Amino acid sequence: MQICVRLNQLKRQIRYKGNNNRDVFRNQFPSKKGRWQPFAKYSDIYEYTTEPLNFHRTGGRGPNGRIWNHKSGKGVKREFRWIDFNRTRFLDTSNIEDVYHERVAEFFFDKYSRTAKIALVINGINKRWIIACEDLEIDQIITTSCYIPDTPIFGLIGNAYPVGALVKDTIIHCLQSKVDADANLFRAAGTYGQIIDSTLDGKHVLIRGNDQRNHTVDKHCIATVGRVSNIEHDKERFTTFGQKARFGIKQRSGVWHKKRVHKLQPRTPVVINPKYMEKSNYYKMVLPYEDNLPKTSWTDWPQSYYDDRVKDI
Structure with missing residues (x-):
């Protein structure tokens, strides 16, 4: 009876001191569900034998009965051979x-x-x-x-x-x-x-x-x-x-798919600012329409006809 009263007093003291202290309290008093056993070497428990030994699995749970590792499960019953x-x-x-x-x-x-x-x-x-x-x-x-x-x-x-x-x-x-x-x-x-x-x-x-x-x-x-x-x-x-x-190994959601946070927009085309170009190296050629072409041979065209249509940028 005194032990039960003392445990209740400890719970009341720890209840108002934050979550960290409560975790310490729970580690000192493990779960009674029996899903966790203290880890120990087989050499510390048994003498060497060729017979199969029990292989205890925690299922990803710690000494307090809570899940510590979310990726491990129980699996099939297995036997350990030393x-x-x-x-x-x-x-x-x-x-x-x-x-x-x-x-x-x-x-x-x-x-x-x-x-x-x-x-x-x-x-x-x-x-x-x-x-x-x-x-x-x-x-x-x-x-x-x-x-x-x-x-x-x-x-x-x-x-x-x-x-x-x-x-x-x-x-x-x-x-x-x-x-x-x-x-x-x-x-x-x-x-x-x-x-x-x-x-x-x-x-x-x-x-x-x-x-x-x-x-x-x-x-x-x-x-x-x-x-x-x-x-x-x-x-x-x-x-x-x-x-x-x-x-x-616990199951995942399925086949892996690539995750996208937002829609991928196409890249904008490259823009070249004309002011950084040398004007002497770039020309804009304007071809004449058929209506404006002279009726004579191209060798008879005046030089002014070309000067009007060759312009610098």
Whole structure:
């Protein structure tokens, strides 16, 4: 009872202090409709698993139950599959010659959750989801190594190497921007990076992405050879309103039309002021009528006949 009385007192105090304070009050007491949940990393809630996890969607609403983003909706129910972006997780990094082998068990593609295909790889009791690259096949053995030889090598599709171990012009994806971190570059469908120069200063490698941006990373950063699968993703287009709604994008009014604020008037013709012209260069020629033409030949016409009809402007 005391708590209810105290809340009513707070409401009375805030009611006369402006809208900003009322917004603060509402943020402290979220809506009871259950449409919003606090955001948290899956690693803080679960242990790694290959089973599908719940994917909560806010529908564009904030903690107070009001719409914060008018362009996002609920969409279809989707399941999240946890991708392991650290290929060296089960690798003994203290032994530079250690190689970790895995077998590709299956592929999975969910267009509502991720643009690229994913692959389930297995090694004994360990299994995980990774980003599938182009030309990767089932039952293919892929390896992960952190050894950098003296002479650069040609990497195999699906294998992970340090970027300092690969030759120039090698196509890579799932690149680490920092050593011993998760890969955060070239993960979307059809993306890739190309090694441009591996001899900058002996410690870093220059990589250019398919968006023509350059990235400089440490030579010990791990990358996977190949291009991300589903390379035709950039050519896909939304065709219906329902298709956008299933992806969680709210519908628009329809086909885009050019907006005009007022009627476009035709441009006025160019006007040249005669006073800025040189009179000696412009003449007005007047042709005689047939009635006034002399009957004799034009060679017999007097000079005064021309002087009267040639005038300066």
